[in-house]
Amino acid sequence: MVNFTPRYSPDFVLTGPAQLWVQPWVFGTPAALPADTLELGGLWTSPWRAIGATKEGVTGRFSRTVQNITIEEQMTPVDQKTTAAQFTFTAQLSEDTLETIRDAYGGGTITTVAPGSGTIGKKKLVIGDELSYIAVGFETFASPRAGVTDGDPWRRLVVPKVSSAAEVETPYRRAESQRLYPVTFTSLVPISDVEIWEYNADAL
């Protein structure tokens, strides 16, 4: 028996959750990442808003559809060219608020009336006829690095313009399940507009 172990780095094998943040997309004002000095898990200030609890965490999906370029003389493709790509984040939102419903239904307007003397506070959501665009921020922890000792290494990205379109089926059960609002955020920007950043080394 040959004694052979492939090379590997167990420190780079990661598990763990991710946090999604959302904010409205505003023409001419692209959403930005928080300051590099913000620690992992820190608060992304307004207008960012955390999407809150999820049933099974966040799932990121990237798919690229390719066209094989073939020739008669070769059985395998000689090249592949991208014909389409899709980048999405999905989650099952579990905080039952009007903000959650708006996120899941793809947009709308919320009117809030604060409580006053003898009057209750109230809130109204009008679901938008058309999709509204939002920006999505993503944060998770990155692989440990020897050069990072001032905090936990983070990985962050912003998709500056996404839409939220999905079939939103919400169970209203006594005890079987919490109310859920599935969301699918689909990137609407060129792939090259999405930059994935990692905290890689401490400042000198």
Place this chain on the structure above:
Amino acid sequence: MTNPTDTGPGGNTTETTPPKKATSSGNVKLSLPYPNDVFQYGPDESKHVIKGRKGVTLSRDDADKVRKLAELSGVQLLEEEAE
């Protein structure tokens, strides 16, 4: 590592952006992140209202009161020094 908190829906819907420094009027501009959202913070529908990014400019004392009402109502505000 920082632990998430349960301070409100989504963990932070009531927080506000720290005011920007180095402006002078002493007033504060409060607005809402979503352009078409509305927050009515007093009895007068036309007067005591913040509409989307257009916002409203208030004295610091009034802004404090509105901020408290927003927190109570679960409304996220944007805040900056008014010029």
